[in-house]
Amino acid sequence: MAKFVFNMPDIGEGIAEAEIVQWHKKVGDTVKEDEEFVDMMTDKATVPMESPVDGKILEIAGEEGDMVSIGSMLVVIEVEGEVPEDVAEEAPAPAPAPAPKADVVEERIEVETSDASDADDALAADPEPEPLPAPTPAPEPKHQAKVLATPAVRKRAKELGVDLSQVKPSEEGRIRHGDLDQFLSYNSGYGAAAKTREDEEKKVIGMRRRIAENMAASKRNIPHFSYVEECDVTDLEVLRAQLNASRGDKPKLTILPLLITAICKTLPDFPMINARYDDEAGVVTRYGSVNMGMAAQTDAGLMVPVIKNAQAKNLWQxxxxxxxxxxxxxxxxxRKEEMEGGTLTVTSLGPLGGVATTPVINRPEVAIIGPNRIIERPMYVTGADGVERIEKRKLMNISISCDHRVVDGWDAASFIQALKKLLETPALILVD
Structure with a gap:
């Protein structure tokens, strides 16, 4: 028997270390040649590591979430006979350990989660906490607004011990079975049989850790300011409905392609918005093309794929x-290239969008735009006859956060006002 030490290989791009995201094998497991045994994450991507030999794993570098330096031991594998010479020659030599930096403390971020399986190792080190006593129910208020619900819903709520005044109704103000289901899904154990949830811990690793680090760096290094304006998108929604009605086999339009098109038409007059700031070099690069980052919520966390040359694409594209x-x-x-090179980002919570948001800039970009929820409200409108009247209109707030080192408040406000003009006169969006 012989021991083969597999060191963390140099995966290029000047990477000095990588994070252990997921072990596919544990100590004592056998591994085959070319079989993936661990996933390592760099700043750019997740890279699977494959074993160059057959054997049994004797030692691993650390737990999921730990960092491994390039050239240091990743795994030790016991092989039968001698280690093949070609494999031994390929294995990189361990890199010398870096000298410790004075007065630097590495912090690990931990958050609460509902996934108890990832917290077993952390909880095993401490004794089980004593369960907290069940909370005393709050007394019923003496005067409550009338709750609209069908008898069937009221009966079901009574059987479940649910106070309907605590349930958020549907848009028409009447509580339905779906509203009750949603309330129960967020308040499991509600009522007399309520049980106190145990505290849980989960180590922040992988994509969630990258997001935490990037957002902290963005807020730490960028002096943010935000500006919010209200836009009347009634006519824009009419145009969108007309385009969808005649789209044929084209994809259905949301408001996002219209918004991105309007942004691209506005940017030439405001080049400081479509830019990136290299604060180490002290250089701002203003881009002619618009590589539009699009914040997308995933199970792993928020990711920002990039629409390259968005200004050259039509609505359907x-x-x-x-x-x-x-x-x-x-x-x-x-792909890696689809996640890089953004010059400006749009982030939207879709149907969850609130009245206003103050999004965090996707560093090293200098601005991020956030459309908010469309709501219907009465407002004064002056007709072609010059008479002012009240009409029901569709309104949406547009938020923008900017890097105050690069973008002045006047520039951000002027940009949003120009964008508002296009959104409120949507025919201009389609004019070349």
């Missing part, structure tokens, strides 16, 4: 690319 990139990000098939 944008709709197709938005759908393709969002799917690729969610199922993990997005």
């Amino acid at each position: 944008l709709a197709t690319e938005i759908s393709r990139l969002a799917d690729a990000a969610r199922n993990g098939t997005a």
